[in-house]
Amino acid sequence: xxxxxxxxxxxxxxxxxxxxxxxxxxxxxxxxxxxxxxxxxxxxxxxxxxxxxxxxxxxxxxxxxxxxxxxxxxxxxxxxxxxxxxxxxxxxxxxxxxxxxxxxxxxxxxxxxxxxxxxxxxxxxxxxxxxxxxxxxxxxxxxxxxxxxxxxxxxxxxxxxxxxxxxxxxxxxxxxxxxxxxxxxxxxxxxxxxxxxxxxxxxxxxxxxxxxxxxxxxxxxxxxxxxxxxxxxxxxxxxxxxxxxxxxxxxxxxxxxxxxxxxxxxxxxxxxxxxxxxxxxxxxxxxxxxxxxxxxxxxxxxxxxxxxxxxxxxxxxxxxxxxxxxxxxxxxxxxxxxxxxxxxxxxxxxxxxxxxxxxxxxxxxxxxxxxxxxxxxxxxx
Numbered sequence: 001x002x003x004x005x006x007x008x009x010x011x012x013x014x015x016x017x018x019x020x021x022x023x024x025x026x027x028x029x030x031x032x033x034x035x036x037x038x039x040x041x042x043x044x045x046x047x048x049x050x051x052x053x054x055x056x057x058x059x060x061x062x063x064x065x066x067x068x069x070x071x072x073x074x075x076x077x078x079x080x081x082x083x084x085x086x087x088x089x090x091x092x093x094x095x096x097x098x099x100x101x102x103x104x105x106x107x108x109x110x111x112x113x114x115x116x117x118x119x120x121x122x123x124x125x126x127x128x129x130x131x132x133x134x135x136x137x138x139x140x141x142x143x144x145x146x147x148x149x150x151x152x153x154x155x156x157x158x159x160x161x162x163x164x165x166x167x168x169x170x171x172x173x174x175x176x177x178x179x180x181x182x183x184x185x186x187x188x189x190x191x192x193x194x195x196x197x198x199x200x201x202x203x204x205x206x207x208x209x210x211x212x213x214x215x216x217x218x219x220x221x222x223x224x225x226x227x228x229x230x231x232x233x234x235x236x237x238x239x240x241x242x243x244x245x246x247x248x249x250x251x252x253x254x255x256x257x258x259x260x261x262x263x264x265x266x267x268x269x270x271x272x273x274x275x276x277x278x279x280x281x282x283x284x285x286x287x288x289x290x291x292x293x294x295x296x297x298x299x300x301x302x303x304x305x306x307x308x309x310x311x312x313x314x315x316x317x318x319x320x321x322x323x324x325x326x327x328x329x330x331x332x333x334x335x336x337x338x339x340x341x342x343x344x345x346x347x348x349x350x351x352x353x354x355x356x357x358x359x360x361x362x363x364x365x366x367x368x369x370x371x372x373x374x375x376x377x378x379x380x381x
Contacts, residue, residue: 067203227263
């Protein structure tokens with residue numbers, strides 16, 4: 001199965017939009033600036049809507065995309081050894097580099113009492129906790145969002161098992177994984193975020209079934225509106241009951257984070273028609289850069305804010321930190337890609353190389369041969 005240009009563009013669009021949304025999820029706050037205090041009225045509700053409701057859809061949606069792309073060419077072309085080697089470089093190595101870099105910086109700074117209280121206290125942690133902060137063995141890594149890369153690589157390691165199950169008993173297995181993902185207080189030792197395993201397996205199943213990814217497009221408007229309405233309803237329930245949610249609200253949030261992926265996908269069919277959507281879809285490896293680098297940047301700005309800001313002005317920090325972080329990340333992404341390309345390839349798992357290839361292809365006149373075509377023709381002769 002091939003992925004046509006429309007589907008490819010929509011996937012890229014969803015990546016950048018959802019990852020930028022994930023930035024809202026990780027904006028720091030403390031007990032004095034909790035949205036559940038209601039000190040800022042509607043603004044606190046908006047924080048809940050963005051960070052605890054709408055953009056919680058991001059991780060399950062991205063993992064579903066990853067599962068689908070793994071088998072987009074079909075079962076026959078699946079080469080586990082090749083996949084494992086490739087993903088070790090594009091997923092696991094960037095996880096190690098970005099997480100261990102923050103781990104090392106925090107370890108050095110905490111020697112002089114900097115970052116203590118903002119990042120885990122590494123010098124007073126047990127060896128078991130240190131292993132988790134460094135490698136996400138049993139919990140969240142020190143660069144918190146990178147748990148997704150850790151869980152994604154676990155899913156890739158398990159892909160032969162998942163592939164076997166999806167071919168032999170897809171429906172019952174998906175039902176079990178869905179229940180494990182949404183029922184509160186259940187735990188899966190192998191993954192940190194339970195929804196990732198289900199979503200990845202579902203993506204594999206859709207690829208194996210050669211599902212028509214445009215089948216829901218005719219319901220794009222009602223599906224998108226229903227997803228937004230559900231997110232608004234969830235945020236209202238969370239805002240009224242938080243910070244400790246009742247079982248039913250937690251269940252609602254878990255279900256929406258998974259089911260909402262279909263609503264976001266339908267929304268992408270509308271957004272990709274706009275010029276802005278097309279431009280965002282062409283940002284390529286920027287989404288990965290934003291994902292890996294945004295958390296340390298937000299923590300740094302939170303540390304600065306706590307020295308110069310006030311509790312009452314927290315809305316200014318919330319908006320300003322997101323805008324500032326995204327501006328810095330866009331500029332740094334372009335600069336490092338241009339002036340330190342080898343480093344950029346390592347940090348992004350060679351995603352920058354794909355961007356350059358895509359640009360070279362798109363810049364060719366229509367009908368002109370691909371740069372590699374003469375060589376391939378010679379080889380065939």
